[in-house]
Amino acid sequence: MAESHDEAREAMAGLILVARPLWPALRRVGDLLSRRGYSVETAGSWRALLAEPGRRAGLAAVLLGEYGAVAEEEEILRRFRAADGTGIPVFLIGGQSAVRWTRRFREAGADMVFAADLPEEEIFDRAQPLLAYGEMYRNAVLAGRELSDLAMLDGLTGLPDRRRFSLDLDRCSETARRIGRPLSCIVTDIDDLRRVNEDHGSEVGDSVIRQFGGVLVRAKRRYDTVARLGGDEFAWLLLGVGRDEALRVAERAQRLVSASVFNGIHAPVRVTGTFGVATLSPGGEWNAQALVENADRALYWGKESGKNMVRFYPPEKEVADA
Numbered sequence: 536m537a538e539s540h541d542e543a544r545e546a547m548a549g550l551i552l553v554a555r556p557l558w559p560a561l562r563r564v565g566d567l568l569s570r571r572g573y574s575v576e577t578a579g580s581w582r583a584l585l586a587e588p589g590r591r592a593g594l595a596a597v598l599l600g601e602y603g604a605v606a607e608e609e610e611i612l613r614r615f616r617a618a619d620g621t622g623i624p625v626f627l628i629g630g631q632s633a634v635r636w637t638r639r640f641r642e643a644g645a646d647m648v649f650a651a652d653l654p655e656e657e658i659f660d661r662a663q664p665l666l667a668y669g670e671m672y673r674n675a676v677l678a679g680r681e682l683s684d685l686a687m688l689d690g691l692t693g694l695p696d697r698r699r700f701s702l703d704l705d706r707c708s709e710t711a712r713r714i715g716r717p718l719s720c721i722v723t724d725i726d727d728l729r730r731v732n733e734d735h736g737s738e739v740g741d742s743v744i745r746q747f748g749g750v751l752v753r754a755k756r757r758y759d760t761v762a763r764l765g766g767d768e769f770a771w772l773l774l775g776v777g778r779d780e781a782l783r784v785a786e787r788a789q790r791l792v793s794a795s796v797f798n799g800i801h802a803p804v805r806v807t808g809t810f811g812v813a814t815l816s817p818g819g820e821w822n823a824q825a826l827v828e829n830a831d832r833a834l835y836w837g838k839e840s841g842k843n844m845v846r847f848y849p850p851e852k853e854v855a856d857a
Contacts, residue, residue, distance in 0.1 A: 554578045555600040561628045563655040564598060571659075581608060584615040594623045596666055599645070601629025605636055612644035624665040624758070628658070646757060664775025665758060667710045689763040691741060692748040700762035700770055707760070707774045708823035711815065718823075719781035719814040721771040722830040723751070723788070726807045726842040728767045739799045743806060746797045754788040770827065778814040778847065785810040785845045793843065807843035809834055814847075 551573045553565045569575045573595065581599060597615075601608065612625065627633060627645045637648040646665055649658050687699035695703065704720075711718035725731075725747055732740040744767050751761045751769055760772040773781055792808040811833030815826050833848035840846065 550594055551575045551596050551598060552578060552583060552594055553598045553600075554581050554583050555602055556598075557600040557602055558628050558630075558651040560649075560651045560653065560655060560658065561598060561600045564628070564658050567655050567659055581611045584611060585618065596624040596626065596662075599625065599627045601627055601633035601640075603632065605639065609639060609643040612640070616644040622758075624662070626658075626662055626665075663714050664711070664716050667714055667774070692745050692763050694748050694752070694769075695760060695762040697762065697764050700760065700764065700772075703760040703762070703772060704823050704827065707772050708815070708821070708826070711774055712817075712821055715817045716775045717777040717814055717816045718826065719773040719776045719778070719812065720826045720830040721773070721781065721785050721788075721810055721812050722764075722827065722834045723769050723771070723785075723808050723810045724834065725767040726809055726838075728806070731804060731806065735799050735802075735804060739804060742799070743797045743804055746795070747792065747806070747808065750791050750795055751788060754784070754791055770830070776814075777816060778812075781812050781814055782845060782847060785812050789843070789845055809837040809842050810845045811835070811837060812845060812847045 551568050553561060553575055556562045556577060565575045625645045627640055627648045628651050630651055633648060634650050640648050647662060687696045689696040707718055728740055731743055748763060748769060755761050755771060762770050764770050789808060789810050797804040811830045813826050813829035813833060815821055829848045833846040836848060837844045837846040
């Protein structure tokens with residue numbers, strides 16, 4: 536039987552669930568998404584997130600209208616994330632009280648929180664990279680290939696390995712190019728790991744690599760890719776993030792590493808990390824492999840400059856955020 540027009544459109548662009556659209560901005564964003572080719576479905580309650588688990592496979596994103604019952608809203612978000620809602624972007628729109636509770640909502644499972652007085656075009660523009668990610672996730676699920684099943688994982692850290700990173704790099708590069716957003720890459724490694732191995736043994740060295748990866752995972756956004764490339768070298772992809780924001784992210788991760796105490800066998804271990812950053816920007820030369828190579832050059836520049844720092848490459852080229 537031939538699929539209906541509605542089914543074909545949903546298969547192409549994905550379903551957006553708009554739950555409790557109390558705020559006019561939420562309805563306007565829903566209308567805008569519909570005009571952009573998404574299938575938009577409205578529900579009167581956030582509890583629609585928990586109904587019909589089979590429907591989650593077709594969701595490209597969720598938009599929620601905040602209604603003031605923060606504890607109840609947090610619980611629904613947590614239950615949604617725990618029930619196979621991991622890769623589906625969740626956007627929350629509300630008043631200033633919702634903005635004040637941004638941290639709580641994000642910890643519960645929301646990806647972004649928007650003030651209801653923002654123009655719908657601005658909300659859409661800021662949400663676009665995550666919407667693209669939601670499409671990639673949805674397509675994998677509908678093809679019967681859960682991202683967790685596809686993952687090629689590193690045996691030491693449990694993070695994606697170099698092969699998986701290459702696949703994610705191609706996917707993120709094509710998505711960023713198509714939607715006209717920047718793509719940044721951070722390459723980092725542990726300063727003087729050889730000394731840790733010599734002083735404490737290779738078992739502790741492996742443990743430090745594992746814990747270093749854990750710090751990066753805590754620093755990243757939910758939908759970023761952090762992979763172990765090999766040894767103590769890690770790479771991090773940031774879809775929709777330009778030069779300045781990527782530098783801030785790397786600097787925050789560098790501080791987190793420096794402030795961390797890593798568990799050794801007999802004594803705690805402290806290490807630092809050097810971070811190299813590079814960015815592809817819309818309108819410029821677009822080469823995903825060159826992006827990683829430039830981040831790697833920035834890393835080695837930082838090593839030669841004294842370690843425990845963040846560097847951007849190429850240094851002479853100012854790349855503005857899109």
